[in-house]
Structures are given as structure tokens and as C-alpha cells.
Amino acid sequence: MAAIFPPEANLAAKLVLLSLAGAIAAGIGWWWLFPRTDYARHVDWTVQQPVPFSHQHHVGGLGIDCRFCHVTVEVSGNAGLPPTYTCMTCHSQIWTNAALLAPVRQSLADNVPIRWHRVTDLPDYVYFNHAIHVAKGVGCESCHGAVADMPLMRKVRSMTMSFCLDCHRDPAPHLRPAEAIFDTKWQRTPDTPSPATLMAQYHVGGRNLTECSICHR
């Protein structure tokens, strides 16, 4: 009886087995790698909002302080989203007929808040408090990036656990003087107090900032 498979079949079988192993290895690699990509972490994703609010215009152009709208950032864990009333403080008189702002006017008229879409979302097992970071010399920019240059809001840092830990392990180089906290364009100059001085000024360093319960509580 003649052989069922010709001699070349040996090579074909080897190739098939090899590519099968390769596909499995690639699949595992992808499964491991994909969640670690900036794409999966939504870094630099611009989020569609009901109103295309521009921080570049309001903060960079008009010079409005972060705290004009994010009122509770210094006193509460949550920075605070402005109510429609805050928008209408100016837009009751400026751009009153702009079609872009129709949802804002509607929101005030109906007394129904605008549903903004979250740009920065932490997992629910993470505790984060804005007030303590701002009080201890961490600038908005350190996590949110150069917001004053963003026409539409996007997330620029990965906000992963290692991102938090990088700073919690060694906060000194990330601290800035109190007057620079809300300045998203601030850069260290020769006149800036040294990292060690700032650590002492803010009384940071007395506690191990990598204790689990600081963020997972």
C-alpha cells in the first residue's frame, strides 16, 4: 500500500504545529500586553461631552482659576464639578444665543444637571482625595497634565497604581510651592525651594506613603 502522506507532509505538519504554538504564545502575549497599552488605558482619549467645553479658552485664554469652577478641590476629596449656575454666571450675558451652549441654557431652565462624561476614572477600590494632595504641594498638572492647553479635555496620564506609587515612594521632586499648585504651566526655576525644603514645609515624609490603607480603604 502506498503511503497516505507524501514525505513533504512531515514539513507541513511541523509548520502547522509550530504556527499553532506561535499563535498561542502571541495570544497570551497580547492578553498580557493589551491592557498595558495607552490605548486600553484611554490615555489621550478625548471624551465626547454634551457641550464641547474648552479649558484652553477658559483657563489659558481668559485666565480663570481652576477653583472658580472646581470649588471644593481644597476642602473635599472631590474637586467638584460646577453646577450649570456657574456656567451661566457669565453665559447669561456672553454667547447667549450660541447653539453650542443650548444644552447649558436648557439645563438651567429645566433645573436638570448636565451629564458630563468622566475623563479620569479610578477603579472603585481606590480612594483618592483631592484636598490633601493640593494642600501638600501636588499641582493639578502632575496628574491632569497641561489642562490650560487642552481645547477638549483628555486624560494624559495612565493613572495606574505604578503612576501613584512613583510619587508616593518619592514625593520630593513632584512637590511645588503653594502659589504654583494651580498653575498648569509652572516649571521649576533656580529660585524654587529645593525638593527637601518643600518636603519639610509641607510636613511630608513623616509617614510611609506606600501603606496599603492609604489608597485602599
Add this chain to the structure above:
Amino acid sequence: MKRAALLLTLALLSGCDDMLVQPYAKLYDPEAGRVQPVAEAVPWQDAPVAPPPLTLALLQRGQQRFRIDCTPCHGELGNGDGMIVQRGFSPPPSYHSARLREAPTQHFYDVITHGYGAMYSFAGRVAPRDRWAIAAYIRALQHSQDVPVAALTPEQKQALP
């Protein structure tokens, strides 16, 4: 053996939920509905306080809050020429008018609380103590633009243009 395998499978399956999203009441949750305030409730940080004693710390606090909440329209000096006014908002009166120089400090507190003319209420943004701090800083601004030359020290007179 079978039971151990089943338990192991269940244990491994529990890892399939990464617990990124957990069910609890969240801020700004649209499903939570809006809270209807009780009739006699005072909004957060809105209980009136007596005027705090005038200190340098109070003035510095007032300056900081003024620059956040007031300069967009009133301008750094309170002339009423802030950036938002330059962009078309109706100009507020200058603090350096006779009427506002003579107004009681309480007037500035009340305007922050209730708004005035085109100005919306800032009660939800400026806590009562900060309203006093801002009012005190407005008084300092008024003084800064209305100092008789005779009251200056010799060095300050030297610096005059």
C-alpha cells in the same frame, strides 16, 4: 479530586471580576436622582458667620479668594475691567466710586451672597468666612487707590512717578 478541581475552578473564576466597578452610591450618579432640600435646610457651607477679626491672614485669604472669584470681572484692582468684561459682560461699577467707598462692609458680603444686577450669587462658591475675607480685601483695595500723598513714607514718595 473532582471536588478539588471544582473548587479550584471557582476560585480562579472569581478572578474574572477585577472589581473596577463596585455597587455603591457614587457622586454625580444620574440614577441616584436629585436630592430635594428640606425646607429649613442651610446649604453646605452657607451658615452665616459673624465678621472675623481683621488680621493680615484674613486679608491674604481675601486676596487669594478675590483673585479666584472676582478678578475675572472686577479686575485685579477692582476697576471693573476684568477679562470677562473685556469679552462683553456688562461692566460692574468700580470699587473706587464714592458710592462704594461709603458703602458699609456688610454691603459687599451681601452682594457676594445674593448677587447684584448682572452678577450671580456666589453663595455656593464662597463660604461665609471667605465672603468677609473678600470684603476686607476690597476695603484694602479701595484704600490702596485713595491714599493721600501726605500719608506716604519718604521712601514711598521717592518711588512716585
